[in-house]
Amino acid sequence: xxxxxxxxxxxIGSNLVDRxxxxxxxxxxxxxxxxxxxxxxxxxxxSDRFHFIEGDLLEKPILLDAVKGAxxxxxxAANADVRFGLEHPSKDLEQNTIATFNVLExxxxxxxRRIVFSSTGSVYGEAQVLPTPEEAPFxxxxxxxxxxxxxxxxxxxxxxxxxxxxxxxxxxVSILGERYSHGHVFDFYRKLKQDPARLEVLGDGHxxxxxxxxxxxxxxxLTALESSxxxxxxxxxxxxxxxxxxxxxxxxxxFLDLNPRLDYTGGERGWVGDNPFIFLDCSRIxxxxxxxxxxxxxxxxxxxKYLQENEWLLESRE
Amino acid sequence: xxxxxxxxxxxIGSNLVDRxxxxxxxxxxxxxxxxxxxxxxxxxxxSDRFHFIEGDLLEKPILLDAVKGAxxxxxxAANADVRFGLEHPSKDLEQNTIATFNVLExxxxxxxRRIVFSSTGSVYGEAQVLPTPEEAPFxxxxxxxxxxxxxxxxxxxxxxxxxxxxxxxxxxVSILGERYSHGHVFDFYRKLKQDPARLEVLGDGHxxxxxxxxxxxxxxxLTALESSxxxxxxxxxxxxxxxxxxxxxxxxxxFLDLNPRLDYTGGERGWVGDNPFIFLDCSRIxxxxxxxxxxxxxxxxxxxKYLQENEWLLESRE
Numbered sequence: 001x002x003x004x005x006x007x008x009x010x011x012i013g014s015n016l017v018d019r020x021x022x023x024x025x026x027x028x029x030x031x032x033x034x035x036x037x038x039x040x041x042x043x044x045x046x047s048d049r050f051h052f053i054e055g056d057l058l059e060k061p062i063l064l065d066a067v068k069g070a071x072x073x074x075x076x077a078a079n080a081d082v083r084f085g086l087e088h089p090s091k092d093l094e095q096n097t098i099a100t101f102n103v104l105e106x107x108x109x110x111x112x113r114r115i116v117f118s119s120t121g122s123v124y125g126e127a128q129v130l131p132t133p134e135e136a137p138f139x140x141x142x143x144x145x146x147x148x149x150x151x152x153x154x155x156x157x158x159x160x161x162x163x164x165x166x167x168x169x170x171x172x173v174s175i176l177g178e179r180y181s182h183g184h185v186f187d188f189y190r191k192l193k194q195d196p197a198r199l200e201v202l203g204d205g206h207x208x209x210x211x212x213x214x215x216x217x218x219x220x221x222l223t224a225l226e227s228s229x230x231x232x233x234x235x236x237x238x239x240x241x242x243x244x245x246x247x248x249x250x251x252x253x254x255f256l257d258l259n260p261r262l263d264y265t266g267g268e269r270g271w272v273g274d275n276p277f278i279f280l281d282c283s284r285i286x287x288x289x290x291x292x293x294x295x296x297x298x299x300x301x302x303x304x305k306y307l308q309e310n311e312w313l314l315e316s317r318e
Numbered sequence: 319x320x321x322x323x324x325x326x327x328x329x330i331g332s333n334l335v336d337r338x339x340x341x342x343x344x345x346x347x348x349x350x351x352x353x354x355x356x357x358x359x360x361x362x363x364x365s366d367r368f369h370f371i372e373g374d375l376l377e378k379p380i381l382l383d384a385v386k387g388a389x390x391x392x393x394x395a396a397n398a399d400v401r402f403g404l405e406h407p408s409k410d411l412e413q414n415t416i417a418t419f420n421v422l423e424x425x426x427x428x429x430x431r432r433i434v435f436s437s438t439g440s441v442y443g444e445a446q447v448l449p450t451p452e453e454a455p456f457x458x459x460x461x462x463x464x465x466x467x468x469x470x471x472x473x474x475x476x477x478x479x480x481x482x483x484x485x486x487x488x489x490x491v492s493i494l495g496e497r498y499s500h501g502h503v504f505d506f507y508r509k510l511k512q513d514p515a516r517l518e519v520l521g522d523g524h525x526x527x528x529x530x531x532x533x534x535x536x537x538x539x540l541t542a543l544e545s546s547x548x549x550x551x552x553x554x555x556x557x558x559x560x561x562x563x564x565x566x567x568x569x570x571x572x573f574l575d576l577n578p579r580l581d582y583t584g585g586e587r588g589w590v591g592d593n594p595f596i597f598l599d600c601s602r603i604x605x606x607x608x609x610x611x612x613x614x615x616x617x618x619x620x621x622x623k624y625l626q627e628n629e630w631l632l633e634s635r636e
Contacts, residue, residue, distance in 0.1 A: 108407075140475050143479070150472045157460070
């Protein structure tokens, strides 16, 4: 089993690489290191079944070389910066939509026919049905990020229909765990490091979020791959529980033994396009026998522990 | 009222231009003339409220000039070649997805904030619910064309949410009428001109299609614009009836007084990604008081009459 992992030096990608190597795969990792970290691959790089290529998915010749010989592509590379999409609208188009098109075309030119794609619960926009199943009513997009991921999903589906590809589309909630390096928990931890007495919270703190622990996420992906029936398969990935932003703040503060003043910026959204509630119906993936082993609370605390032990991650950003 | 019409020299675009001029609009027409016809604009070009720009939506500076001063953009330009999408996958990405992104960005740089977009019933893939309402279950794409139109819809929705645009998304069935220059009726008419004794039919002829007459389509668009409430509005556009490909063949042959042998290529799809049945629930647009004035049969015959009077359209293609 030989695969390519795009976004291999990212949070989820590097954890996936480690797992695939442990499971006996030959893995090529591809990353432009724009947000990925070479440090996340230090274990993988010691394996002779791992090969790393620093490249960008917009550079077609390097990408084509990377795909050669792989039968499966785990396409995780993306602009995952949901919040600042409106400041640079071309980024989601280029790094998500066009990059995914390039991956599919490189696969078509080689023998790779199986693609695993990290989509997002954001494609449901402000879902009318909660928890939201995969067959929710046709959604209206509320963010450039969601729109670009939806565009990628459509491309993958059309390649499955038109070119006989096998596609796995996973719509993630937010993922937490080791090597997590953006989002709520990261921001809160970093802010509390700077000022343990005060924490600014975007929105009113009542935004509900459903987080999944990264190893549970990878378990789910590998479970789905094992039970494939060909064609396109779409799975929500999340937990059956959710929390409010205020809950995760309380868990973090309790763990760190802090009691900061909370300053809310107000409003039910953290920013324009922020979804006040993403909560996915994950019956389909649970039907394959998968269930998360780690609760949201445990995931938050594991993440904070990791950040405590890896403060270089905080210092080198922003 | 000043507007830009992209795809102005196309089948629907040129009919829309004529109507907007008749209604008193100042109209800039934009077309790269790749499939559009300058002849379709002969009436418009005699108006001093019409200005034509030959340009491509991938050429950003020309596009920006064209958008300047417009408050509304009717974005109809597209690669509408559904059937041959698999032969050149980049065409739908470039001419639909990226072109639409360029239109939205040009609008953002100017004062245009209202966009009217021609989407397609193909975004429903092989719909599980028939007739298919706008809130059908989250569809799976089956063609690169549908996938690219879905990508455009998502972009428009995200610009409405993020930048305060007003968006009108119309999901069309196939459109028929004067200046129609591709699709079933066009192909059948051309084939019968070449050989009145035999007609090759892709698929088994039982593919069901719901056609809408072009002037009814334009009426619907203008009706929706009048009753706008801001934000994103999505409307299916079609008739409450449908026909089989075999019905339209019978109407054409009856009108032309021909009795060809029908040779079916077989299968329930005309080609890979062809949808055996697109039939839209148009209750939403009907709720605004609109209804089609022309039946499918009348639309087919009007189209054939137009082709008879404009045989230059047949000769100059393929």
